[in-house]
Amino acid sequence: MERLIVAGFGGQGVLSLGQIIAYASMYENKNVTWLPSYGPEMRGGTANCSVVVDDNPIASPVIATPDTLIAMNKPSLDKFVDKVKSGGLVLVNSSLISEKVKRDDVTVVYVDANAVAHKVGNDKASNLVVLGAYIKYSNLFPKEVMLSTIEKVFAAKPKFIESNKACFMAGYEH
Amino acid sequence: MAEKKLMKGNEAIAEAAIRGGCRFYAGYPITPQNEIPEYMSWRLNEVGGHFVQAESEIAAINMVYGSAGAGGRAMTSSSSPGISLKQEGISYICGAELPCVIVNMVRSGPGLGGIQPAQCDYFQAVKGGGHGDYRMLVYAPNSVQECVNLMYDAYDKAEKYRLPVMMLGDGMLGQIMEAVELPPMKDPKTFPKKPWATTGEGIGKTRRIINSLYIVPDELEAMNKKLQKVYDEMAANETMVEEYKLDDAEIVLTAYGTVGRIVKSSVDLLREKGIKAGLIRPITVYPFPKDAFKRVGEMPCVKEIVAVELSTGQYIEDVKLYTECRKPVKFYGRSGGNVMSPEDVVDFVLKEVK
Numbered sequence: 418m419e420r421l422i423v424a425g426f427g428g429q430g431v432l433s434l435g436q437i438i439a440y441a442s443m444y445e446n447k448n449v450t451w452l453p454s455y456g457p458e459m460r461g462g463t464a465n466c467s468v469v470v471d472d473n474p475i476a477s478p479v480i481a482t483p484d485t486l487i488a489m490n491k492p493s494l495d496k497f498v499d500k501v502k503s504g505g506l507v508l509v510n511s512s513l514i515s516e517k518v519k520r521d522d523v524t525v526v527y528v529d530a531n532a533v534a535h536k537v538g539n540d541k542a543s544n545l546v547v548l549g550a551y552i553k554y555s556n557l558f559p560k561e562v563m564l565s566t567i568e569k570v571f572a573a574k575p576k577f578i579e580s581n582k583a584c585f586m587a588g589y590e591h
Numbered sequence: 592m593a594e595k596k597l598m599k600g601n602e603a604i605a606e607a608a609i610r611g612g613c614r615f616y617a618g619y620p621i622t623p624q625n626e627i628p629e630y631m632s633w634r635l636n637e638v639g640g641h642f643v644q645a646e647s648e649i650a651a652i653n654m655v656y657g658s659a660g661a662g663g664r665a666m667t668s669s670s671s672p673g674i675s676l677k678q679e680g681i682s683y684i685c686g687a688e689l690p691c692v693i694v695n696m697v698r699s700g701p702g703l704g705g706i707q708p709a710q711c712d713y714f715q716a717v718k719g720g721g722h723g724d725y726r727m728l729v730y731a732p733n734s735v736q737e738c739v740n741l742m743y744d745a746y747d748k749a750e751k752y753r754l755p756v757m758m759l760g761d762g763m764l765g766q767i768m769e770a771v772e773l774p775p776m777k778d779p780k781t782f783p784k785k786p787w788a789t790t791g792e793g794i795g796k797t798r799r800i801i802n803s804l805y806i807v808p809d810e811l812e813a814m815n816k817k818l819q820k821v822y823d824e825m826a827a828n829e830t831m832v833e834e835y836k837l838d839d840a841e842i843v844l845t846a847y848g849t850v851g852r853i854v855k856s857s858v859d860l861l862r863e864k865g866i867k868a869g870l871i872r873p874i875t876v877y878p879f880p881k882d883a884f885k886r887v888g889e890m891p892c893v894k895e896i897v898a899v900e901l902s903t904g905q906y907i908e909d910v911k912l913y914t915e916c917r918k919p920v921k922f923y924g925r926s927g928g929n930v931m932s933p934e935d936v937v938d939f940v941l942k943e944v945k
Binding site (some may be wrong): 436439442443448449450451452453455456476477478479481482523547 | 595597622623665696706707739762766767768769770846849853854857859930932933934935
């Protein structure tokens with residue numbers, strides 16, 4: 418079972434990051450729940466979603482101690498970092514978070530996501546850069562699964578597919 | 592295997608309603624159920640149905656009253672404050688013995704309250720939020736797939752008993768996405784005839800009246816007795832409950848809807864700690880699974896029951912009532928839109944139970 422919290426500012430694509438993982442899980446015949454925060458948070462505040470992926474039917478979609486945290490901004494890191502289970506994984510968007518994680522019982526991966534996305538030429542896809550790094554470090558799914566998921570999820574916006582895949586790979590090879 | 596689709600609970604309920612025969616929707620926007628009218632607004636048009644964004648919740652429920660009276664498969668949805676506004680209409684629909692579906696994706700109250708998930712409309716849903724001795728068939732699904740499965744047949748049930756079916760969810764259930772398998776579209780031609788509906792057919796032969804006014808006491812009492820018979824029959828046929836690891840349980844957790852699912856994880860966590868925990872989850876909160884709860888009350892292994900809910904203590908009253916107070920029942924709840932985690936419930940059990 419993988420229990421993941423993705424958190425950041427509204428507009429950073431944290432909900433869609435979680436959704437891409439949810440789609441990939443469905444395509445891989447896993448059970449998945451995607452539970453978003455909703456409401457006033459979305460107006461400029463923090464947004465987050467909880468994603469649970471499991472081979473077995475999922476009971477609780479509510480996560481108290483995530484296996485993984487993806488923090489896209491500082492308030493999100495501050496809010497969730499202490500909840501990550503010991504031995505868990507924390508991905509930090511170091512473009513917006515300058516400080517280091519103080520815990521030594523979790524694996525921390527710093528990704529300069531905004532800079533990488535800018536370099537690839539798709540400023541909006543910093544979330545996909547972090548997704549790439551997450552998949553690399555978590556081994557949740559093979560990268561091919563994620564690339565084909567990106568193709569399916571963005572099928573209605575074909576002009577973004579290649580640059581989104583490029584951002585994902587840039588994060589994966591980070 | 593049918594193709595799977597990733598859907599929000601709200602969207603899935605809307606699609607399952609249409610596949611189950613819904614061709615008329617009226618509603619007024621409110622968080623956290625706005626995906627239902629949004630989905631209906633384009634999807635109903637594709638199947639030759641009708642969508643109305645009404646001027647108010649009261650207008651919407653009365654449009655449903657009209658559509659149902661004319662024999663349609665009609666639906667409205669809202670969240671707590673909006674459902675309160677609909678109560679007069681719901682009572683009239685029950686008095687007029689009309690089938691329809693009402694969705695309540697509950698948010699925290701009282702008053703306008705907040706927009707986050709809650710279960711604080713339990714009394715309103717199962718004890719009759721409007722006036723008069725009426726009941727509805729009230730489903731409390733715990734997953735997007737269960738939303739689909741229950742919604743798909745909801746009109747068949749509503750028409751069999753001629754009463755409203757309520758889907759009682761919460762903000763989480765509306766917003767959560769899960770992969771679902773959707774059943775095929777039902778063919779409206781196969782739906783049972785409604786000899787009572789005001790369709791305009793057979794003019795001059797049969798006079799059909801949709802009304803909830805019975806001014807003669809004996810007639811109204813007879814009508815009430817008839818309704819009670821319907822509710823008894825519904826209780827005999829439609830009661831649904833899930834039991835999990837109950838056979839040897841010493842601590843029985845009980846909850847409905849999304850919380851029933853959170854608590855299922857608590858049962859597993861408690862079992863990992865060597866505590867024999869089990870779960871009983873009503874799927875219909877009306878009719879309440881009386882027999883299953885009576886059995887729990889009579890099970891020698893059961894030492895204590897914990898009712899868990901997103902309110903300050905409503906569901907617990909039925910738990911006590913139907914276990915006939917044979918076992919101590921403790922209460923664990925959150926309110927205001929806060930949601931407990933499985934671990935919170937475990938902590939409560941470790942501290943407060945035994």
